[in-house]
Amino acid sequence: MRWDRFFDDLEDQLASEWEAERAALDTEAERLRLSRVALQERLSQLVGPEHAAPEVSFEFADGMLLRATVTGVGADWVALLPAEGRTGAVVAPFWSISTIAMPHHDLLRSARPAPARSVLADRLTFGFVLRDLVRRRVGVAVHCTSARVLTGTIDRAGADHLDLAVHDPGAPRRADAVSGHRIVPFAAIAWIGVDGPAPIR
Template identity: 65%
Template sequence: MRWDRFFDDLEDQLASEWEAERAALDSEAERLRLSRVPLRDRLAGLIEREGTSTPPSFEMRDGTVLVAEVSGLGADWVALDPAQARSGAVIAPLTAIMSIGMPHPDLLRSARPIGSRSSLSERMTLGFALRDLVRRRVAVSIHLVHGRTLTGTIDRAGVDHLDLALHEPGTPRRTDEVSGHRIVPFDAIAWVRLEAGATTR
């Protein structure tokens, strides 16, 4: 009887050590996986977020805090739908995001492995998205990293800068409405708000 108990104890101890070793390996594998996850993947995990909880809040380089849902992603930018109903859609460079606040369940969900990613969206740079706004002649407000805002229509977008025709919000881009022009480097952009009604989807 004592030997039976002895072997049962050994089996229990071995099983316990095996479970602990497997848990340690799983934890190490998960730590290794998380060490390779870029911010873009975390944001991708928020695209199909349940809308019942508080929307994420994005603190931008100009000090603005945008409460918004993630609606799309490019190679180096994110599309946001602000919680304020009358606000236009927002495009923000990933490098302009200072912090993201969200409920803990969303934080954990964003860290889970994501499914297959669109190779097309991974090639759509900020310049590509802005050139689409040029094509559609969408009026924008460009919020610069130092806090100033420029309003107008983007005439051209290069690889690392854009040309903006300045005019008042809500007015069309007509020669007599344009008050000036600016070249704006992408590095100076904190975020871009599209005219209300325009969409990034």
């Protein structure tokens, strides 16, 4: 009987060691997976059907704090729908995001393995979105990292900058309404308020 108990104890000990080793391997594999997760993937996990997407707080390089839901994610930008205060959509490049605050369960959910994204979504750069705004001729408020705000219509969007026709917010872009023109490097943009819905969802 003692030998039976001895072998049972050995089996239990071996099973425990295997379980511990498997847990360690799983933990290491998870650490390795997380080391490869990009901000784009985490933000994509926060996009959901209307009224189901969580509200998160974004702090931008200009000091602005915005509570919003994520409506779209491109290669290097995020589209947001503000929860309160302003109307219209917000488009922000990743490089201008200082911090993102959210409940812990949403934070954990954003780190889960994401479904495969389309190749097209990974090609939709910040410049691409701005060229869409040029095509649509919508009014914008360009919030610069210096905390300056320029309102008007984007006339052109290059590889790393945009041309803005400056005019009063809400006014149509007409020659007599334009008070000046500015070239704004993308690197100087904290976020852009768009009159109306987000350009791409």
